[in-house]
Amino acid sequence: MLLIKQHNVKASLLSIVALVLVAGCAQLSPQQVSFEPSIPIDGLIEGTGTISLSAQDKRASNVIGIRGGSYAQTSTLTPKVPLTEVVQSIASQILQRGGFELTDSLPDKTVEIQITELSFVTTDERASIKRNTAVAAVAVVVNKGNVTYENNYKTTQYIETLGYPKEDDNETLLNGVFDAVLERLFRDPKLEAFLQ
Numbered sequence: 001m002l003l004i005k006q007h008n009v010k011a012s013l014l015s016i017v018a019l020v021l022v023a024g025c026a027q028l029s030p031q032q033v034s035f036e037p038s039i040p041i042d043g044l045i046e047g048t049g050t051i052s053l054s055a056q057d058k059r060a061s062n063v064i065g066i067r068g069g070s071y072a073q074t075s076t077l078t079p080k081v082p083l084t085e086v087v088q089s090i091a092s093q094i095l096q097r098g099g100f101e102l103t104d105s106l107p108d109k110t111v112e113i114q115i116t117e118l119s120f121v122t123t124d125e126r127a128s129i130k131r132n133t134a135v136a137a138v139a140v141v142v143n144k145g146n147v148t149y150e151n152n153y154k155t156t157q158y159i160e161t162l163g164y165p166k167e168d169d170n171e172t173l174l175n176g177v178f179d180a181v182l183e184r185l186f187r188d189p190k191l192e193a194f195l196q
Helices: 002-024 083-097 167-186 189-195
Strands: 031-033 050-057 076-079 109-126 129-144 147-162
Touching: 031 167, 050 083, 083 109, 083 167, 109 147, 109 167, 129 167, 129 189, 147 167, 147 189
Parallel strands: 031 076, 050 109
Antiparallel strands: 109 129, 129 147
């Protein structure tokens, strides 16, 4: 009877070790991230006049980062919808709510929002703990007659996870950093002053 119990204990330990090894070498699948900006409306830029709005993606690649795992190069993070569409949509809402009229017919000002960076990197922090860092950067170029206003905005956020982060963690982190950088743009007092 004792031999059977010892055998069962050894078998259980081997199973646990095998599970840990498999988890450590897990194959993570590619992930498409849904971006749904949520920016508090209080204190955002306001003004009057007509504006033409455009968004440009200046990143070298559509890949945001690598999730990790045993086949890291195939476990890519990409946006589910083009980021230009996401930025165009939220910017239109904010500008119209702020009192501006959007038009492509002889506008008072042209506004171009450029996505210059959106990245995700996972590094080993300490035993079994990984630090997952997301960086977002955007630029704005506004033309009013012969005068131009330009500014750059950048935000970094990170989370620590036990092992590689889950899809929900990635989505929360990337949405958080993207929201934060867009909020900085739309709260820029110098941009508001130029638009007025």
